[in-house]
Amino acid sequence: MSERRPGLILLPGMPLDAALWDHQIRHLGEVAAPQVVELSDCSSVAAMADKALREAPERFAVAGLSMGGYVALEILRRAPERVERLALLDTNARPDTAEATATRREAVALARQGRYGQVIRAALPRLIHPDRLADETFVRSVLAQMERVGVDGYAREQEAIIGRPDSRPALAAIRCPTLVICGRQDVLTPPTLHEEMADAIPGARLVPIEDCGHLSAMEQPQAVTALLRDWLLRD
Secondary structure, three states: OOOOOOEEEEEOOOOOOHHHHHHHHHHOOOOOEEEEOOOOOOOOHHHHHHHHHHHOOOOEEEEEEOHHHHHHHHHHHHOHHHEEEEEEEOOOOOOOOHHHHHHHHHHHHHHHHHHHHHHHHHHHHHHOOHHHHHOHHHHHHHHHHHHHHHHHHHHHHHHHHHOOOOOHHHHHHOOOOEEEEEEOOOOOOOHHHHHHHHHHOOOOEEEEEOOOOOOHHHHOHHHHHHHHHHHHHOO
C-alpha cells in the first residue's frame, strides 16, 4: 500500500444516502479514503457536481451509482483534470425520455400528496433483484434511506434527473481508467446501456454482476467492493 491513499468520492443514487455505500466504505479504507457526497439538497446535476467538486480533494477517483453516475459524468465535463479514475454503476449516459419524465412528475405529485411511503415501496420491484424482495432486512435498509432523503429531497433529485444532459457526446473524451458495472437483472438501466457507455469510453472495462438488480453496491456488495478495489489498485 502506498503512503498516499487516493481520495474516493462515492455518489449515491436517487433517493438514497451514504448507507448505499456502507460495505465499500468499510472495506476500501486500506486502499483509498472514501467519502460520500450527499446529493438530496441539490435540484440539478450541475449543482450536484459543483457540490462534489467543493467537497472532494484536489485529485480523486469517483464512483457513482444511477443518479450518482449522471453526476460523475458531469464532474468529468467540468473538471477532467481532477479525476484520476471513474466508476459508473447501474447508470446510463442518455437524457431522460418524455415517458420517464412524465412518470417522475407523477411520482413527485403523489409524494407531495402524502403518499411518499406508497411511492417508494412501489419502486422496489424495479430497483432490486426479485429474490431480494423477500429479504426484510435488506428492504428495510433501502426504505430507511429513502425515508431519510424525504419528500423534498426526493422531489429535488427527480428534478435533477429530469434535467440531466445527454452525456453520450462526451464519453469519447474520457481519458482516465474507467470501470462500468451493472447488475445483470437491472431493469432500470439494463446491460445494453452499459455496453453503450463502455464501447464509447476508450479502454473502459465492463463487468456485469450476476443475480443483481439496480442497487449493485448493496445487493452484491462483496463483488462490487472487490471490483472497486481492483480498479483503485490498477496502474
